[in-house]
Amino acid sequence: MEVVKTRYVGFCFGVRRAVELCLKEKASAKGTLYTLGPLIHNEQVVERLKALGIIVEEAAERIEEGTVVLRTHGIRKEEELVLRKKGLRILDATCPLVKRVREHAISLRQEGYKVVIVGREDHPEVKSVLSYLDNDAIVLSQYERIRGRRIGLVAQTTEELGKFANIAKRLIEEGYEVRVFNTVCMVTRLRQREAREISKQVDLVLVLGGKASSNTDKLYNVAKNENPCSYKIETKADIEPEWFKGKRKVGLIAGTSTPGEVVEEVARVVKSL
Amino acid sequence: MEVVKTRYVGFCFGVRRAVELCLKEKASAKGTLYTLGPLIHNEQVVERLKALGIIVEEAAERIEEGTVVLRTHGIRKEEELVLRKKGLRILDATCPLVKRVREHAISLRQEGYKVVIVGREDHPEVKSVLSYLDNDAIVLSQYERIRGRRIGLVAQTTEELGKFANIAKRLIEEGYEVRVFNTVCMVTRLRQREAREISKQVDLVLVLGGKASSNTDKLYNVAKNENPCSYKIETKADIEPEWFKGKRKVGLIAGTSTPGEVVEEVARVVKSL
Numbered sequence: 001m002e003v004v005k006t007r008y009v010g011f012c013f014g015v016r017r018a019v020e021l022c023l024k025e026k027a028s029a030k031g032t033l034y035t036l037g038p039l040i041h042n043e044q045v046v047e048r049l050k051a052l053g054i055i056v057e058e059a060a061e062r063i064e065e066g067t068v069v070l071r072t073h074g075i076r077k078e079e080e081l082v083l084r085k086k087g088l089r090i091l092d093a094t095c096p097l098v099k100r101v102r103e104h105a106i107s108l109r110q111e112g113y114k115v116v117i118v119g120r121e122d123h124p125e126v127k128s129v130l131s132y133l134d135n136d137a138i139v140l141s142q143y144e145r146i147r148g149r150r151i152g153l154v155a156q157t158t159e160e161l162g163k164f165a166n167i168a169k170r171l172i173e174e175g176y177e178v179r180v181f182n183t184v185c186m187v188t189r190l191r192q193r194e195a196r197e198i199s200k201q202v203d204l205v206l207v208l209g210g211k212a213s214s215n216t217d218k219l220y221n222v223a224k225n226e227n228p229c230s231y232k233i234e235t236k237a238d239i240e241p242e243w244f245k246g247k248r249k250v251g252l253i254a255g256t257s258t259p260g261e262v263v264e265e266v267a268r269v270v271k272s273l
Numbered sequence: 274m275e276v277v278k279t280r281y282v283g284f285c286f287g288v289r290r291a292v293e294l295c296l297k298e299k300a301s302a303k304g305t306l307y308t309l310g311p312l313i314h315n316e317q318v319v320e321r322l323k324a325l326g327i328i329v330e331e332a333a334e335r336i337e338e339g340t341v342v343l344r345t346h347g348i349r350k351e352e353e354l355v356l357r358k359k360g361l362r363i364l365d366a367t368c369p370l371v372k373r374v375r376e377h378a379i380s381l382r383q384e385g386y387k388v389v390i391v392g393r394e395d396h397p398e399v400k401s402v403l404s405y406l407d408n409d410a411i412v413l414s415q416y417e418r419i420r421g422r423r424i425g426l427v428a429q430t431t432e433e434l435g436k437f438a439n440i441a442k443r444l445i446e447e448g449y450e451v452r453v454f455n456t457v458c459m460v461t462r463l464r465q466r467e468a469r470e471i472s473k474q475v476d477l478v479l480v481l482g483g484k485a486s487s488n489t490d491k492l493y494n495v496a497k498n499e500n501p502c503s504y505k506i507e508t509k510a511d512i513e514p515e516w517f518k519g520k521r522k523v524g525l526i527a528g529t530s531t532p533g534e535v536v537e538e539v540a541r542v543v544k545s546l
Contacts, residue, residue, distance in 0.1 A: 169442040172455050173434055179452040182445050
């Protein structure tokens, strides 16, 4: 089987930064090391961290000692307050681009804009941003009529750029005063663009990434739109040989929290089919 | 011939306000009454004002006494300064919606945005807005790469809404911070929408308006897009009977500075064909 592999193999900057922060801390730490929620949306990587003795804890209230790493997607303001009150050591692995969404949103709100976040309500990044706005914001996944005239618009970093821009366009057409910070992260944009290109050239697309990974879902949507023969998988174990009957050219695309090794392994398996 | 007539017969609010201001002043004025440039973009109306003794003067420098009416599209800042210096009486007939463009643009510039005006560089409204920004702004009629990261976007009041929103969308996609005031005037939007609807239903479209009228040009573009059999005329004198051969249903659309009588006259002529 011929394989067209993504140029973006390996972690994005925010994920790499978070994983390295964790590993470095673990190597030198005295006390217990926790991550509040899974550090990134990749089960294999999280399992590897667990194997090193790093504990994934879902509730800030249950951590009583040691060091806590804040996950890449950001945590909720209330959780941060609990950790600070307890005087725990905190390492912030929140992706700086996620923090940018939060900062823009906070300043928009302070300047009197009704903040609108384009994204998924149930995504930890959106939950985090919302909490730092005291939940005084609207989350949209498609255009809706909104109360208020002055809209401050930001996007979940992994949002589809076209969707975000279309919602902005519609708000402008409807006559709102709109102030827009395009916070879709550059890597997400480049990967989505590449996913579109690769999907057009091949007979079948494999999109590699964690089940909970939002940016992988978006890549899968982009791929599926161009090529109905698109499959989302986590590891080589998810590959089903019958998908490849009558196919010659396979595209490999990966989310930002998919380790490079996973991509290379899958590539090897597919080539041998 | 069957006629489908625009619901928007007669002057828009800004044009009516300007013409009434002029007539009222003429009825009570002592000295000479000037308009700086043609009051509105309709030659017939301007001729009627001239017949009442109102003088159309193109150069502020040449006016030495009396009262000066500022045209609906706004005048240039330098012209206003000349008039004020001379201590002339000034009546401001600038459309309040045009002033809104100017005010938003000025405050955007003060707040550090690079101001972008979507519109026609040679239109008096755009020239007026530009002058009040000391020409420190960019005029676009289509998307272009721009220096600077923070863009303050406004539209000529008679701009096509779809075009304006598409330029905004493109700027957002390219990653600029964009603050948008949709200053396309509501009447312009409603007339454009109606022009689209009427043009679809008929065999032939007549778009009535002044030769220099920008909003009439836009209506004509909208009509022509839907119906290749579209003609722009100023008065019934421009009608050519052979256009109507084999046609049964005619749409009548009018710009915001076209007097109601002109629409009614044209309707009468077309019905009798």
